[in-house]
Amino acid sequence: MNRSIASGVFSVVSSKIIVLAITTLSTPLLYRFLGASAFGEYAFLLSVFAIYMIFVSSGITDGVRKFLAEDRTAANWSEHVVGFYFRLAVILAVTGALLLVVAAQFGLVALAFGEELTIYFYALAVLVVTAQFRDYARKTLMGFGLERYSEPLKVLDKVGFVVVAIPLVYAGYGVMGALAGHLFASAIVAVVGLVFVHRRISLSCVFSQPTMRFPRTELLTFNSMSIVLVFLLMSLYHIDIVMLQRFAASSDVGNYRAALTLAEFLWFVPLALQTVYVHSTSELWSNNRHRKITALASRTTRYTFLLTAVMAVGLASLADVVVPIYFGAEAEPAITPLLLLLPGALGFALARPILAVSQGNGTLRYPIAATGAAAAINVVLNAVLIPRYGMHGAAIATSIGYATMFAFHCWSARLVGFDPLADARFGRVILTTVLAAVPIVALSTALSGPWLALTIVPPIGFVIFLTFALLVGALDPTEPFEVLAAFPDPIGSRAESIHGWLEKRFGGKATRNWGQRVLFVAGLSLLVSGLVLGVLDGSIY
Known part of the structure; x- marks a missing residue:
């Protein structure tokens, strides 16, 4: 762009x-x-x-x-x-x-x-x-x-x-x-x-x-x-x-x-x-x-x-x-x-x-x-x-x-x-959505107060989704900053410098093997969901 x-x-x-x-x-x-x-x-x-x-x-x-x-x-x-x-x-x-x-x-x-x-x-x-x-x-x-x-x-x-x-x-x-x-x-x-x-x-x-x-x-x-x-x-x-x-x-x-x-x-x-x-x-x-x-x-x-x-x-x-x-x-x-x-x-x-x-x-x-x-x-x-x-x-x-x-x-x-x-990258995006939905739905279900749910679920859910997108490879680490770099200053200049640093660090590519990434993220999704439900229902202290 x-x-x-x-x-x-x-x-x-x-x-x-x-x-x-x-x-x-x-x-x-x-x-x-x-x-x-x-x-x-x-x-x-x-x-x-x-x-x-x-x-x-x-x-x-x-x-x-x-x-x-x-x-x-x-x-x-x-x-x-x-x-x-x-x-x-x-x-x-x-x-x-x-x-x-x-x-x-x-x-x-x-x-x-x-x-x-x-x-x-x-x-x-x-x-x-x-x-x-x-x-x-x-x-x-x-x-x-x-x-x-x-x-x-x-x-x-x-x-x-x-x-x-x-x-x-x-x-x-x-x-x-x-x-x-x-x-x-x-x-x-x-x-x-x-x-x-x-x-x-x-x-x-x-x-x-x-x-x-x-x-x-x-x-x-x-x-x-x-x-x-x-x-x-x-x-x-x-x-x-x-x-x-x-x-x-x-x-x-x-x-x-x-x-x-x-x-x-x-x-x-x-x-x-x-x-x-x-x-x-x-x-x-x-x-x-x-x-x-x-x-x-x-x-x-x-x-x-x-x-x-x-x-x-x-x-x-x-x-x-x-x-x-x-x-x-x-x-x-x-x-x-x-x-x-x-x-x-x-x-x-x-x-x-x-x-x-x-x-x-x-x-x-x-x-x-x-x-x-x-x-x-x-x-x-x-x-x-x-x-x-x-x-x-x-x-x-x-x-x-x-x-x-x-x-x-x-x-x-x-x-x-x-x-x-x-x-x-349709397969990866769909996988990201499915895996992220599990802990997001678990979090919204576990929270009892409606206003508490509206306050906590959107930001936490976005972080969960973004994390899975990066881990699965639906999104490369450099891409969010590459998009922002095209926008007017001061957003563009700052994002461009971060993008340059990430390009040197990651080379614009995700580093994990595809099969290893899928297994890792699936396990992480289940673990996060279990922890969310366990902490919020009081079974984990």
Whole structure:
């Protein structure tokens, strides 16, 4: 990972951590103030809106950041790309908003979703416009490599939402109060973001027409393919919510959404990587650096697997503690769906960076086929399992659909022209996860107090997992510092010096024989588990 890509990832991850912290605090408040049923309606509306916005926004946001990042020699290329996509954004936003108003006014919304939800679609119509330019501004900045501006805007969006929505919901304005928070936040971010874009390139380019040589057909083709891809991708996110709303009570939808919220915490780093890799790898593809792309993708797959696996193990071991504390006792039915969703969430996390690298290539037919296969499996399984098993059926179906994303996108990647498994060390990572899970689960089981478990298990579990990863060889001793060395100073310089020392000490390789390492670590896992249980139940003093 070179320094420019790492800097982008660092900016995105930093903002996502802040957004995650704000979301962690605000989501349980919304759940409590709205109640399970109203929270279910709110989640349903956001799912419908997200699917709708695919056709309004996704081709624009993916296109503007991809084509701005490409190193083309055409005169005024950046100005023409910014202007072209701005004009398209205006047309699609106005059309999308009017269609929602017409659907609400003439009873189509009431026919499809019920009379009680109609009023909310007028608010969603306004949100179409503000969200369109919020996303256009952020993705344009990312296309210029200005994550240091685009990512704080995401934090501003979340803060603006919380500042407005939480008081309104608490005051009794319910779902409409939450939607008002989204409207306020997206409008503020759109205005500020467009100001930043204007500082980089004057928005007067909106009024200048590019020459006939400007590749409009190429851009529009990419847009249409991106819409198909994002629609299939977002169906994996939202089709379960939409179908569950039809077959189950709103309280079940709310509890299932709560389970999804916790499972999606596993994705914040993979989503950051996906956000940066689309435009960052576009430049690598344009320069035909295939070996660099394979090395980047395969190591990213391994690091993502390691990081997401330790989070999944920790969350699974603490599920019966986290859910009631986070959402309240009313949300205890969400525990089982959460456990069912975690394996699939892990697979989906692995697929996201691979998909981003494929998107950077611009050849979308294979990623579309891979995502379409996973989406079809997801829809069929949800249709079969939800009517019979409710939210548990939705969790099983969605988890399987998520998991197949990884398998299908590994196939897609090889057809596109890179191998995401070249340095993935899958066997070693799986072995690390299994062996580390034993003492981590033992520790969480032995601790009696919920707050004590939340305090002790995450840091101790991470150390246990990291130790096993190094011993098994899933991670070389030098690699954590090699990654950090690519980040901005002072982190980069300090990590680089440590990395140099470790390179001299270990030569970048683990030193134990593979068979000896496996036996040693398996024995260590059992020993640590026994000691944990023995000390905590009082049999060892």
